[in-house]
Amino acid sequence: MSDQLSDVRETPTTERAVRTQDDILRIATAEFAANGYAGARVDEIAARTRTTKRMIYYYFGSKEGLYLAVLERVYAQIRQVERGIHVEELSPDAALRTIAEATYDHHTTHEAFIQLVSIENIHRAEHLRQSETILRENATAITLLEEVIERGVRAGTFRDDVDAVDVHMMISAYACFHVANRHTFAAIFERDMLDPDLQDSHRRLIGDMVVATMTDRAAR
Amino acid sequence: MSDQLSDVRETPTTERAVRTQDDILRIATAEFAANGYAGARVDEIAARTRTTKRMIYYYFGSKEGLYLAVLERVYAQIRQVERGIHVEELSPDAALRTIAEATYDHHTTHEAFIQLVSIENIHRAEHLRQSETILRENATAITLLEEVIERGVRAGTFRDDVDAVDVHMMISAYACFHVANRHTFAAIFERDMLDPDLQDSHRRLIGDMVVATMTDRAAR
Amino acid sequence: MSDQLSDVRETPTTERAVRTQDDILRIATAEFAANGYAGARVDEIAARTRTTKRMIYYYFGSKEGLYLAVLERVYAQIRQVERGIHVEELSPDAALRTIAEATYDHHTTHEAFIQLVSIENIHRAEHLRQSETILRENATAITLLEEVIERGVRAGTFRDDVDAVDVHMMISAYACFHVANRHTFAAIFERDMLDPDLQDSHRRLIGDMVVATMTDRAAR
Amino acid sequence: MSDQLSDVRETPTTERAVRTQDDILRIATAEFAANGYAGARVDEIAARTRTTKRMIYYYFGSKEGLYLAVLERVYAQIRQVERGIHVEELSPDAALRTIAEATYDHHTTHEAFIQLVSIENIHRAEHLRQSETILRENATAITLLEEVIERGVRAGTFRDDVDAVDVHMMISAYACFHVANRHTFAAIFERDMLDPDLQDSHRRLIGDMVVATMTDRAAR
DNA sequence: CATGAATGAGGTTTCATTCAT
DNA sequence: CATGAATGAAACCTCATTCAT
Incomplete structure (x- = not known):
């Protein structure tokens, strides 16, 4: 997760939490990619998720924290490809x-x-x-x-x-x-x-x- | 100016009007380029201009109209280069x-x-x-x-x-x-x-x- | 007005603006005094005002800016008394x-x-x-x-x-x-x-x- | 404890429970004193405690119940001094x-x-x-x-x-x-x-x- | 043409509280 | 007793846009 934020759940413990976070990250990736940082809407991301807006803040702290997590996730994916x-x-x-x-x-x-x-x-x-x-x-x-x-x-x-x-x-x-x-x-x-x-x-x-x-x- | 919008001043008449519009477009170009469409602020553009927000709406109708004008301007500039x-x-x-x-x-x-x-x-x-x-x-x-x-x-x-x-x-x-x-x-x-x-x-x-x-x- | 905030109208020009600001400050003084800083509600202050919440932010920038203006106002008043x-x-x-x-x-x-x-x-x-x-x-x-x-x-x-x-x-x-x-x-x-x-x-x-x-x- | 609230544990039975409550009350006293009633955060109090938020609600029912318990505690302390x-x-x-x-x-x-x-x-x-x-x-x-x-x-x-x-x-x-x-x-x-x-x-x-x-x- | 004032809709964030395990 | 996950209501704040002068 992001390197500098605190006050957010860093690593989920239950399997359900993992799914919730993945769900959020997947949708958020699409929203940010499609609308830019300022153009993306936290409300919209939440609406397309299984969970609520509140959970985004619970796990990622802020819109910026979410964006950062999204960024790290896609960069991690290309690393995987490169290593292959x-x-x-x-x-x-x-x-x-x-x-x-x-x-x-x-x-x-x-x-x-x-x-x-x-x-x-x-x-x-x-x-x-x-x-x-x-x-x-x-x-x-x-x-x-x-x-x-x-x-x-x-x-x-x-x-x-x-x-x-x-x-x-x-x-x-x-x-x-x-x-x-x-x-x-x-x-x-x-x-x-x-x-x-x-x-x-x-x-x-x-x-x-x-x-x-x-x-x-x-x-x- | 944009091809499909109406109700906005298409071609400036006085020389002063030309200067005002150029001023707005120059600043707006920088703002949109630096912050994205959603991230750019009409208030900010107006503040950096010699004129006021009212003029932006007078000449360009809306934020989108202004963005379009900016886009056309930069594309016109590269056309010039290509023709040379x-x-x-x-x-x-x-x-x-x-x-x-x-x-x-x-x-x-x-x-x-x-x-x-x-x-x-x-x-x-x-x-x-x-x-x-x-x-x-x-x-x-x-x-x-x-x-x-x-x-x-x-x-x-x-x-x-x-x-x-x-x-x-x-x-x-x-x-x-x-x-x-x-x-x-x-x-x-x-x-x-x-x-x-x-x-x-x-x-x-x-x-x-x-x-x-x-x-x-x-x-x- | 507050000494350190920017991006807010510092001194009103029209008489109407003075009235609007005074109105806001009067109500805000009562609300902050009655509920504390955290307990006061910007929404509530706005509702009791002639104007809207938006104007509070237009003139005072933030809840804190408003609070500061309130503070300065009441301290200015006691100065008047002391000078008399x-x-x-x-x-x-x-x-x-x-x-x-x-x-x-x-x-x-x-x-x-x-x-x-x-x-x-x-x-x-x-x-x-x-x-x-x-x-x-x-x-x-x-x-x-x-x-x-x-x-x-x-x-x-x-x-x-x-x-x-x-x-x-x-x-x-x-x-x-x-x-x-x-x-x-x-x-x-x-x-x-x-x-x-x-x-x-x-x-x-x-x-x-x-x-x-x-x-x-x-x-x- | 508060005089009018029910449905909350009135008197702790085990010694451990006493310690937990004292811990909560000590932290809560500091938090309420430092931030006011509205400004104090249940999350923050819980975080500084050895226990969890659940325990606060278990023992004190609500933020208000906790505040009341805090109030009674400090008033009881000054009574002690006065009696001496x-x-x-x-x-x-x-x-x-x-x-x-x-x-x-x-x-x-x-x-x-x-x-x-x-x-x-x-x-x-x-x-x-x-x-x-x-x-x-x-x-x-x-x-x-x-x-x-x-x-x-x-x-x-x-x-x-x-x-x-x-x-x-x-x-x-x-x-x-x-x-x-x-x-x-x-x-x-x-x-x-x-x-x-x-x-x-x-x-x-x-x-x-x-x-x-x-x-x-x-x-x- | 110019200016400050005004607006409403909607954006981000926070908080006390409850649930499932 | 304990814990992380979850929630909904409501808080603060911002933005494009329009109005009055």
Whole structure:
């Protein structure tokens, strides 16, 4: 749960309490993602829950506390995905492509996560910075990339002036954009980036993009 | 102004009126960008303006009307930039790189625009879709790319399975991400993507990325 | 108005606004005095007012801001009374008695003031300490007493080991007690200290008390 | 316990129950004294107790029942002190001074009692009036004074137009004020009436005051 | 065009109290 | 006796919007 709040039940003891909190968090995730922090309504969240508004305050202390808990939850989920990626056996090219595709798959299927990240950026990451867990655990995505890039560089196939954080940035940018800018993009260019018919080619494209960039002879 | 609202002053007559409206729009742009649609306060906007709340309602009818006007204004500004890009004389490679860099330069120097686009996406582009001007005029960015890609494909240097909208997507994703996700990225990875020291290498990287992807032999 | 709050209309411009604020302050004074800070209800105050709850927040910002304004108002009123006391022409004895009686008269006819002081003490004077005006202006009551005591001491009729603050304490204690402890005293001892029939003798008694104490030969 | 409430455990049976109740009452006394009736929080009281909220309701029925029990407890304590005062052997002067000093000593060392009396007065002694015990037993303080005054009057040293209730009022006023108005007084006059350095002179002063007043020749 | 005053609906939060185990 | 979970009523406060001058 949130790292800095007190006066709230930190860890539920009964199984029923777990269900109540999960219920609240699930609904709250959707509401915050769909309406932004200020636009989300505690009343509305409560109404869609099995429980009452009072319980939100009982467990999370405040609207902000709830939002923080939501944030930590979605960041914990992506950590799980990242930890499930194993590329030790793959060539640097294949490893890079695998990581890119995994990120693409996660982001395009976790709309709420991407929206919450967008929202959090509007608020200058002020809430996220309060969560030691997120700060500490979510940077580990980089170590995986570092290892792959080092292998590629050593093998002479990867350029050495682009580091893991840069690569992560390229991959994240592409994957995030699909979800985060879906609606304005669709409105203006009349193409839904998440159209299932485009999924395969878009997944291939992100792999191409990152591999081509890293193996680009001209850039060296 | 917004395309569907009536009962509001559409075009200012006196020069003073123009200045008043510009003042309001400038402040409102900052407020909406910084706080989101629901988070922005009409009172706050009025307080920071040289005029009063009454004028906001006189000129823009409602908070939503003001937001729409703000949106149209920032989209008009990027249209200006796009129209200033001329790549007819350049090779397809150079042309692509020029367009990518121009987008990168625009986005990284127009934080409010990117933030407003993020916000608009949170609201499923519901406001943007009301603006015929934006929908009609802003898609023209594509024609420029189409022409370049066609030249590259005809020359045999570009792959032909990636169209102008895809390329625009890649470029926008990279450029948007720098601004839109700046804060969460900085918090977690301890790297400010807009750090002036990184500007040159990041501008080069976006060019590398799009050119490498389009000229990628392996992908063909 | 309160010294530290912002975002609230500090000084009303129209006469109507003055009336609205006075109306609110009058009712609020009664409500806070009757129910304590926590016990007073903003809703109730608003209901008894010509205006609405919203106006309370418009003018005073918060419940606390309103309470502070109430506090400053009643302290300003007693300052007025204190400034109206002139004892330069009187003998030290008579002057002391006059001051004591004036305090007695003020306190016994300003129940709300005494109650608010009681309430403020329950809250360890945390609000009062925020008001520079009260702190600066209300201590001046002492200078009047100092001058009188000095005269009495010099004349050899007053003891010199009791200073103005001590005398003020004795007088205030007696006068406050009549109002502040009226109800418990009446319940237990079956005597209403504010019974009009007792007024004269109690006014005389406070004068006797302070004069006798200061002229007490045995104490010297 | 309260005289009129039923359905609550009147007298604890086990020793453990006594300790639990005492624990609750001790904490509750502090909380009510520090925050007023409305300002005190049942949750907070429970949290500071070794037991739980359930126990408060089990033993005292309601917040009001608890408050009443607190009130009765502190009034019982001062009764004990009063019963310990013996002045039969002393001269009327010395007896008066002894009573005054004892009251002064009690009040200045029982802040919570004085605060609760202040609070109770804000509520027009509505709770206190429900307690037959307090009403019946606490008026007996007067009989002690009556006897002393009668002796003094008979001896010709005391005036006869000031009765025991008046004297009790003077003494209580002085002693209460030290505690009840400590904070506003300190804030405005920059003198802490309970400063240990002032204790002796202030104790002497209350004796001087009451004796001087009663033996005042001028007043007769 | 300008300004402070006003409004009502609805938002977030708190509190005493009770329930289930 | 003890504990965390739950509740509903009501508290405080905010916001977009309109009015009177």
